[in-house]
Amino acid sequence: MQTNVLEYLEQTVTRVPHKIAYANEKDHLTFQEVYDRARSIGSYIASMNLYKQPIVVYMKKHPYAISAFYGVVYSGNFYVPIDEEMPQYRVELIFQNLNPQLIICDEETQDLVKKLHYHGNVCLYNDIIQTNILDSLLLSIRERALDIDPLYIVFTSGSTGVPKGVVACHRSVIDYIENLSQVLQVNEDSVFGNQAPLYFDACLKELYPTLKYGATSYLIPKNLFMFPIQLIEFLNKYKINTICWVASALSLVSGFKTFEKVKPEYLHTIAFGSEVFPIKQYNEWKRVLPNARFINLYGPTEATGMSCFYEVNKAFDINEVIPIGKPFHNTEVLLLKDDNTLALKDEVGEICIRGTAVTLGYYHNKEKTDEVFVQNPLNHAYSEIIYRTGDLAKYDDDHNLIFVCRKDFQIKHMGHRIELGEIEQQVNMLEDITNACCIYDEEVEKIVLYYIGRKENKEVKKCLKEKLPRYMLPNVVKQLEEMPMTPNGKINRKQLKEDYQNSRRK
Amino acid sequence: MEELLEILEDLHDDVDYETCTTLIDDKILDSFDIVTIVAEVNNEFDVQIPAEELKPENFNSAQSLYALIQRLENE
Numbered sequence: 001m002q003t004n005v006l007e008y009l010e011q012t013v014t015r016v017p018h019k020i021a022y023a024n025e026k027d028h029l030t031f032q033e034v035y036d037r038a039r040s041i042g043s044y045i046a047s048m049n050l051y052k053q054p055i056v057v058y059m060k061k062h063p064y065a066i067s068a069f070y071g072v073v074y075s076g077n078f079y080v081p082i083d084e085e086m087p088q089y090r091v092e093l094i095f096q097n098l099n100p101q102l103i104i105c106d107e108e109t110q111d112l113v114k115k116l117h118y119h120g121n122v123c124l125y126n127d128i129i130q131t132n133i134l135d136s137l138l139l140s141i142r143e144r145a146l147d148i149d150p151l152y153i154v155f156t157s158g159s160t161g162v163p164k165g166v167v168a169c170h171r172s173v174i175d176y177i178e179n180l181s182q183v184l185q186v187n188e189d190s191v192f193g194n195q196a197p198l199y200f201d202a203c204l205k206e207l208y209p210t211l212k213y214g215a216t217s218y219l220i221p222k223n224l225f226m227f228p229i230q231l232i233e234f235l236n237k238y239k240i241n242t243i244c245w246v247a248s249a250l251s252l253v254s255g256f257k258t259f260e261k262v263k264p265e266y267l268h269t270i271a272f273g274s275e276v277f278p279i280k281q282y283n284e285w286k287r288v289l290p291n292a293r294f295i296n297l298y299g300p301t302e303a304t305g306m307s308c309f310y311e312v313n314k315a316f317d318i319n320e321v322i323p324i325g326k327p328f329h330n331t332e333v334l335l336l337k338d339d340n341t342l343a344l345k346d347e348v349g350e351i352c353i354r355g356t357a358v359t360l361g362y363y364h365n366k367e368k369t370d371e372v373f374v375q376n377p378l379n380h381a382y383s384e385i386i387y388r389t390g391d392l393a394k395y396d397d398d399h400n401l402i403f404v405c406r407k408d409f410q411i412k413h414m415g416h417r418i419e420l421g422e423i424e425q426q427v428n429m430l431e432d433i434t435n436a437c438c439i440y441d442e443e444v445e446k447i448v449l450y451y452i453g454r455k456e457n458k459e460v461k462k463c464l465k466e467k468l469p470r471y472m473l474p475n476v477v478k479q480l481e482e483m484p485m486t487p488n489g490k491i492n493r494k495q496l497k498e499d500y501q502n503s504r505r506k
Numbered sequence: 507m508e509e510l511l512e513i514l515e516d517l518h519d520d521v522d523y524e525t526c527t528t529l530i531d532d533k534i535l536d537s538f539d540i541v542t543i544v545a546e547v548n549n550e551f552d553v554q555i556p557a558e559e560l561k562p563e564n565f566n567s568a569q570s571l572y573a574l575i576q577r578l579e580n581e
Contacts, residue, residue: 085533223530223533223562225537226530226535226536226537226540226560226565227560227561227562228557228560229557229558229560229561230561249537252537252541255541256544256556256557256560257556257557258557260557261557261558414537414538445538458519458520461519461520462520465520470536475538475542
């Protein structure tokens with residue numbers, strides 16, 4: 001039985017060593033190169049006597065960063081991808097949580113690290129790939145490894161203002177990758193066009209099936225997601241046939257009438273998720289690619305990646321939504337009502353996930369973990385952890401899950417999962433601000449921040465840029481004389497949202 | 507030009523659009539900004555920027571974007 005994700009690499013490298021595994025428009029790594037570099041990096045880290053520690057990979061999005069991930073795994077540690085564009089303040093919050101002993105940098109990020117209040121070890125990717133491979137050391141590490149050991153930590157937005165690190169183990173990732181690959185029908189001829197950043201679990205969809213099947217993944221330059229014709233030309237140039245993108249990226253292409261100028265020539269599998277894909281845009285894609293498979297994916301980071309899928313195989317009305325569908329094999333969804341009983345027929349319940357893909361919880365954060373990784377309330381006989389997503393859903397007539405709304409103030413904005421509370425928390429911490437509230441206008445996909453205080457609008461925006469990642473920055477910032485309140489003394493979010501929408505429609 | 511600068515300043519008010527010629531190359535604008543600009547230009551100027559005009563050179567400076575709008579207005 002497979003117990004470590006590196007077994008994918010070790011089997012594939014004997015079969016297709018010289019095939020390209022990961023590439024961008026300039027550089028690429030073959031499976032042999034990934035294997036050699038990962039083992040060199042693994043030998044370097046293992047020689048430092050680090051074991052079962054978080055090792056930060058602080059590199060720009062590049063095939064080399066992926067080989068660094070596997071290098072960390074060879075060393076018996078787990079990797080934490082950090083984005084080069086993340087504001088320094090947020091990186092430091094994450095480091096406080098991790099207390100990392102080692103950071104792997106590239107030439108560009110090593111200067112960023114110097115600006116941090118970090119006193120641990122720093123090494124350069126290009127140096128450590130020169131390390132002599134210590135076969136027996138790597139072998140002994142593998143012999144001790146269990147499939148319940150952590151593989152990575154990725155950070156997600158936290159409503160208290162501090163990001164939460166989701167810890168996933170080998171077994172969860174293997175379970176997820178096996179089942180996802182079946183749904184996507186991945187094989188050696190699959191050519192992925194990756195859109196997701198490497199610091200989110202979303203990139204697992206390309207990284208690990210590539211390793212398992214000896215497929216190829218191209219990392220698409222972020223820039224191209226602004227320029228749809230060039231984006232489709234990129235897909236055609238590299239014969240990309242499989243994409244798993246956030247729905248807003250697909251909508252961007254179809255919304256600009258790109259297909260009148262250029263059509264994808266090789267694309268046969270299109271998976272989308274993280275947010276609603278409007279039927280109007282889906283229809284446009286389907287018209288251009290009538291024979292392609294279109295698959296809606298749904299799942300939280302806390303259950304490794306995706307938990308449910310729905311292959312679109314019928315026409316939808318323009319105002320209908322594409323269902324979330326049914327859980328993957330070896331995953332169960334419990335739709336629990338407020339009284340912890342199962343929702344029936346048309347009733348709405350919270351999506352709760354049961355299965356091997358449920359992760360190990362939040363790193364160094366027992367309090368937050370215990371809130372949502374809980375004993376299955378339907379089971380009083382033995383220990384069984386389920387993850388409560390906070391997503392409310394119901395079943396349609398074919399027993400497909402349909403997403404209804406969130407229980408709290410978490411939103412999906414351009415494919416990113418954001419706690420509005422995290423933005424508010426950062427605003428409230430600014431000087432001269434007495435109160436803040438964020439709303440999300442889904443219709444125009446804008447985060448709107450309202451605040452009370454003496455600080456100027458411009459100044460607030462500037463301060464937030466230093467604290468929050470770009471995708472979390474409010475699109476509209478408005479200063480108020482006073483906050484509208486509900487009778488029981490809470491900020492009246494509903495009224496703020498209505499006011500905003502009314503002023504917008506004028 | 508003023509209307510255009512207003513649209514741009516609404517997105518990032520800390521950028522000097524009169525002089526900056528690397529709005530794309532220096533990652534000042536992202537895909538959300540581009541979508542917003544295209545929608546706002548449509549509102550303000552009644553000009554639809556077609557997909558083939560979505561390329562870095564047209565968005566790297568306010569000047570080149572304005573030139574594009576004028577060209578489309580005259581078509």
